Amino acid sequence: MVASLSVLLLLCLAAAAAAQQLSPTFYDTSCPRALATIKSAVTAAVNNEARMGASLLRLHFHDCFVQGCDASVLLADTATFTGEQNALPNKNSLRGFNVIDSIKTQLEGMCKQTVSCADILAVAARDSVVALGGPSWTVGLGRRDSTTASMNSANNDLPPPFFDLENLVKAFGDKGFSVTDMVALSGAHTIGQAQCTNFRGRIYNETNIDAGYAASLRANCPATAGTGDGNLAALDTTTPYTFDNAYFSNLLSKKGLLHSDQVLFNGNSTDNTVRNFASDKAAFSSAFASAMVKMANLGPLTGSQGQIRLSCSKVN
Numbered sequence: 001m002v003a004s005l006s007v008l009l010l011l012c013l014a015a016a017a018a019a020q021q022l023s024p025t026f027y028d029t030s031c032p033r034a035l036a037t038i039k040s041a042v043t044a045a046v047n048n049e050a051r052m053g054a055s056l057l058r059l060h061f062h063d064c065f066v067q068g069c070d071a072s073v074l075l076a077d078t079a080t081f082t083g084e085q086n087a088l089p090n091k092n093s094l095r096g097f098n099v100i101d102s103i104k105t106q107l108e109g110m111c112k113q114t115v116s117c118a119d120i121l122a123v124a125a126r127d128s129v130v131a132l133g134g135p136s137w138t139v140g141l142g143r144r145d146s147t148t149a150s151m152n153s154a155n156n157d158l159p160p161p162f163f164d165l166e167n168l169v170k171a172f173g174d175k176g177f178s179v180t181d182m183v184a185l186s187g188a189h190t191i192g193q194a195q196c197t198n199f200r201g202r203i204y205n206e207t208n209i210d211a212g213y214a215a216s217l218r219a220n221c222p223a224t225a226g227t228g229d230g231n232l233a234a235l236d237t238t239t240p241y242t243f244d245n246a247y248f249s250n251l252l253s254k255k256g257l258l259h260s261d262q263v264l265f266n267g268n269s270t271d272n273t274v275r276n277f278a279s280d281k282a283a284f285s286s287a288f289a290s291a292m293v294k295m296a297n298l299g300p301l302t303g304s305q306g307q308i309r310l311s312c313s314k315v316n
Contacts, residue, residue, distance in 0.1 A: 022140030031111035054192030060125035068299020070146035087154035134243025144306035190247035196221035248278035
């Protein structure tokens with residue numbers, strides 16, 4: 001046990017040291033227009049389709065929870081390489097690759113092989129939240145891109161929509177997040193949509209759900225598996241395209257779309273945090289921004305590790 005704890009401590013220290021090498025001014029000299037270019041492209045994409053903001057934020061989350069923030073999620077399958085895009089949490093649901101590819105093409109034209117795909121994801125996530133009216137935060141830069149991916153880790157590390165509170169706390173805790181961080185990050189569901197297959201069990205089988213809300217969802221999500229699986233519903237029906245704290249108010253009214261949403265307010269230890277975020281938008285915004293800084297610092301590759309990919313979908 002002592003040996004295991006020592007190894008864990010060393011891994012934590014190594015991750016912290018790597019994160020400390022990131023700097024918000026990393027591209028100031030090598031590619032001074034990088035951040036402005038990313039912001040302009042993200043803002044245009046979100047203005048064109050508001051849902052894209054949630055998609056880009058989710059890409060960053062699904063990247064960082066698997067192998068750290070190394071753009072492994074962007075690697076496409078080939079005849080000899082298996083990526084993460086067809087893992088169960090990602091298949092037929094991850095979006096926004098075209099936006100990232102377009103940004104990468106622009107940056108390659110300005111500063112060849114300088115700005116990593118991992119950094120693009122981290123900045124695009126922040127700019128997406130801002131474009132939808134949410135908080136901003138400082139993004140450390142200098143990540144490099146992985147040459148590997150892990151479908152197995154994607155299947156095991158990304159928390160599914162049916163998780164109960166205990167499993168959510170463990171999944172986020174294993175990545176170094178506090179319970180408050182976990183609740184705040186769940187607030188990302190104030191934007192975006194989910195597929196019928198992910199909330200069917202909740203609207204037909206659970207009791208801690210507003211009856212009218214459940215009935216409205218059943219109209220577009222039949223009880224029979226395989227029927228309407230891909231039909232979408234907003235994670236926050238109040239203001240689905242505004243990054244605010246309405247998600248938490250919905251939980252107070254038993255209108256969480258996913259099982260993993262409503263368990264945050266169901267007579268458990270996180271109830272008071274949900275109440276606080278529902279009544280205090282500034283408190284939520286601050287906690288979310290803080291948690292996103294932690295997210296972006298998960299296991300980055302720096303220095304001579306990894307590579308700067310020429311194309312985000314494949315290794316050089």
